[in-house]
Amino acid sequence: MTPNAASPSSGPAGPSRRSFLASTAVATAAVAGGMPLLAACGGSDSGSREGTTSGRAADKLLPAYVAGTLARPDLPSKNGSAAGYTGKVDLAALQTSVPHKLGTGAPFTIMSPFWGSPPKGDCAYYKALDAAAGTKVTWQNQDGNTYGQKLGAVLASSSIPDMVVVPGWELVGKIANAVTAKFMDLGPYLAGDKVKKYPNLAAIPSDAWRMGIFGGALRGIPMPSAAATFIxxxxxxxxxxxxxxxxxxxxxxxxxxxxxxxxxxxxxxxxxxxxxxxxxxxxxxxxxxxxxxxxxxxxxxxxxxxxxxxxxxxxxxxxxxxxxxxxxxxxxxxxxxxxxxxxxxxxxxxxxxxxxxxxxxxxxxxxxxxxxxxxxxxxxxxxxxxxASQPATIWSLIRKGASKTTVENALAAADFAAAPYGTKERMLVDYGVEGTHYTVKGGVPVKTDQGNSEVINAWVMLAAPAPYFAHPDYPDVARKQVEWQQRMGAFMKKTxxxxxxxxxxxxxxxxxxxxxxxxxxxxxxxxxxxxxxxxxxxxxxxxxxxxxxxxxxxxxxxxxxx
Missing domain, CATH: 3.40.190.10 (Periplasmic binding protein-like II)
Incomplete structure (x- = not known):
């Protein structure tokens, strides 16, 4: 299971930081160039959307933290590093992190950046995830390299998908204000003990959740990042x-x-x-x-x-x-x-x-x-x-005005996507269906051609567990990644x-x-x-x-x- 990373099949256009940073320039240029990006989002009340919320004021908005109790890492986090798993997972003994389907099967749409060629909307991977999570997602995948342009245009329109993935590198110009203007406060569903309905979301570290506060309300479901994340x-x-x-x-x-x-x-x-x-x-x-x-x-x-x-x-x-x-x-x-x-x-x-x-x-x-x-x-x-890098840099958000049913199904999808390592849910998100998207060789899952074309950067963008590295096929790489971050993290300061x-x-x-x-x-x-x-x-x-x-x-x- 390989979290928070592009599939090697996604090629040079995959979500490396190089392509991420390149897209920032696109979004900045779009705003500077006078495109009608978010004219509807400025408004006279835009000042109320500026600034930040921290300290005790932020603490009141956060979900309760309930640490996960499933597979413990071989290399615990240190000096702000991700954790690491260097042993093989017993695929026959995978645990379940979501005992009951939280989705009701009500349809909703998700717009997300995508690097590579998106699979068909009715592909086997999407069908399997919907069946397992109890969801019915229509994906509106957009080219990750020009995502800022599309995001700006969509947020300036009156037609916004039910759930939208917003990377931090696109929070330039008026897009940042649009997040507050266009997306709903999730506090009534997630603040305090309410999050316990979604156990995987509850296990996301509080620092990452704090980064999901926009305009004085909890709006973003975070993808946590290790503080010792450096190029x-x-x-x-x-x-x-x-x-x-x-x-x-x-x-x-x-x-x-x-x-x-x-x-x-x-x-x-x-x-x-x-x-x-x-x-x-x-x-x-x-x-x-x-x-x-x-x-x-x-x-x-x-x-x-x-x-x-x-x-x-x-x-x-x-x-x-x-x-x-x-x-x-x-x-x-x-x-x-x-x-x-x-x-x-x-x-x-x-x-x-x-x-x-x-x-x-x-x-x-x-x-x-x-x-x-x-x-x-x-x-x-x-x-x-x-x-130090920020503890979260990607969020999924739910549009204002979405029905309760839509919100609960979107949260069910995010909770499924945030499943920890060593679980059936994580295995399905990262590898798809055995026999279709991967085979097992020597106890290690290996993607098939279909897996390489379908199981790439979609569900993983909705949410994630606390950061970790795990590569059953190359466990030594996971060890090196963690140890490098730990060495570099020893010289890390926070701004x-x-x-x-x-x-x-x-x-x-x-x-x-x-x-x-x-x-x-x-x-x-x-x-x-x-x-x-x-x-x-x-x-x-x-x-x-x-x-x-x-x-x-x-x-x-x-x-x-x-």
């Missing part, structure tokens, strides 16, 4: 071993190794674009609300004001200038993951799921292939400073806005939208350092200072998240 700098261990290379432990060592390893004549380059890893190496905070924090000097600053921000960009540019980055990465064409498996680049960035995805993908095609995660080092080769779901005022919606493209251009040598510095000055004068005051008031009122 991984992957390297080809098989090729490193063959060449006798040591893994770099500082920015200078990396650049020196990269020059030696690159052979343009042989069409082998050291790496792809390493900007995301550079931000982690130099201790740059992420974008959005997590980019703000109060330092030891008592000052509240945003990520682009950190001296480390320019240092990270400068190092990334050095790699491009040295000619060690693959030309296609410079041109932003093709897929870096495919170049990595082909041996055209030796290091690339991706999310933690690529560890398993690439291992499984290459098992037959290239038995010698070995992928490892390079530990993130600091700017001087010492320990890094890393910033002042950690654990807060903050909706910024609409007037600042596009304030930082230019920086992603500017960073891309600068590291490739298409912009000057003075252009970046000018953009930072413009950011301050065109609203950044006022936004700082707004955040200061928010933190004064709600307290710090760290």
């Amino acid at each position: 991984v700098p992957y390297y080809r261990k098989d090729l490193f071993d063959k060449k006798g290379w040591s893994v770099p432990t500082s920015p200078d060592e990396f650049l020196s190794w990269a020059k030696d390893a690159t052979s343009a004549k042989a069409k082998v380059y050291a790496c792809g674009d390493m900007s995301w890893t550079a931000f982690n190496i130099f201790g740059v905070r992420s974008s959005g609300p997590l980019g703000w924090t109060i330092g030891s000097d008592g000052k509240l600053t945003y990520r682009i004001e950190q001296p480390e921000y320019l240092e990270a960009l400068e190092w990334s540019r050095k790699l491009f200038d040295a000619g060690v980055v693959h030309p296609d990465d410079k041109a932003r064409s093709g897929d870096a993951g495919q170049r990595f498996t082909a041996g055209q680049i030796l290091v690339f960035n991706n999310d933690t799921s690529a560890w398993y995805g690439k291992t499984a993908e290459q098992a037959k095609a290239n038995p010698d292939f070995r992928i490892e995660g390079m530990d993130i080092f600091g700017p001087d080769g010492g320990h890094p400073t890393l910033y 002042s806005t950690y654990g807060m779901n903050i909706v910024e005022p609409n007037r600042y919606a596009n304030l930082s939208s230019q920086f992603e493209q500017l960073e891309i251009d600068y590291v490739r040598g298409n912009k000057k350092l003075s252009d970046v510095q000018a953009a930072i000055s413009t950011w301050k004068s065109s609203g950044g200072e006022k936004l700082r005051d707004w955040y200061k008031q928010l933190l004064d009122k709600n307290g710090s998240g760290n």
Whole structure:
């Protein structure tokens, strides 16, 4: 059972963080471009939707936490990591987490991002899940790479599906305000002990539920995320071993190794674009609300004001200038993951799921292939400073005005999707039906071609249990994923806005939208350092200072998240 990860069959367009972040730019550009995204959602009362709810006020809104008692992990969570299961599950002894069907079979619709080719609506996988959960779902799957555009258009319309999956990277512009305007308060169904009707939802950690509070009400059913979730700098261990290379432990060592390893004549380059890893190496905070924090000097600053921000960009540019980055990465064409498996680049960035995805993908095609995660080092080769990820970044929400029957059936589906590891429900969500979607070989489930085409990123988007890794076919990968997060988590800090779901005022919606493209251009040598510095000055004068005051008031009122 492989939770919270794309099936390896979903290919390069699967939900890696690379495609996730790319979609953010699409949504931002759509808002900036004057599309009629959410004109109906602004309104004179939009101010009431801004800000956050935390502390005691948030505690009153949360579901009661009831820890699950089923399969215990071999590697418990530590330093903000996910948990890990490294042993085989006895498939004949799977437990049941939902003793009775909670759905009544009443029909409802779900819109969700989808990476790859969606299966037919009447496919065997969807039928099996509906039968088991007591639901009747009509899926409106949308291309995950352009989901922001579709989401904005749908939320601006008068016709919204009963349930909508909203990823955090799409909460840009007016979409964040639309969540409050268009989706219902689930408190009457889930707050306090009411959640006990849905045992798997009750076992979701409270920090994740807290992120589901929008506009002063519990609206989002969360997909929990480990705090120690960082982009991984992957390297080809098989090729490193063959060449006798040591893994770099500082920015200078990396650049020196990269020059030696690159052979343009042989069409082998050291790496792809390493900007995301550079931000982690130099201790740059992420974008959005997590980019703000109060330092030891008592000052509240945003990520682009950190001296480390320019240092990270400068190092990334050095790699491009040295000619060690693959030309296609410079041109932003093709897929870096495919170049990595082909041996055209030796290091690339991706999310933690690529560890398993690439291992499984290459098992037959290239038995010698070995992928490892390079530990993130600091700017001087010492320990890094890393910033915790939010405890939830994807939510499923139910439209305002939905009938009680619709709400209860949607919650039944979410509860089924949140089943923990080692249960029949989790097995069905992750693998489908035995004999149809998977077979068992050596006690390990292996997807069939039909399973690879149908059992991908649908039900898993509705909700999830506390984060974990488990790969019965490659248990060592699960161990490595957990242990990497635990090592990196030891150097993790929380920003002042950690654990807060903050909706910024609409007037600042596009304030930082230019920086992603500017960073891309600068590291490739298409912009000057003075252009970046000018953009930072413009950011301050065109609203950044006022936004700082707004955040200061928010933190004064709600307290710090760290």
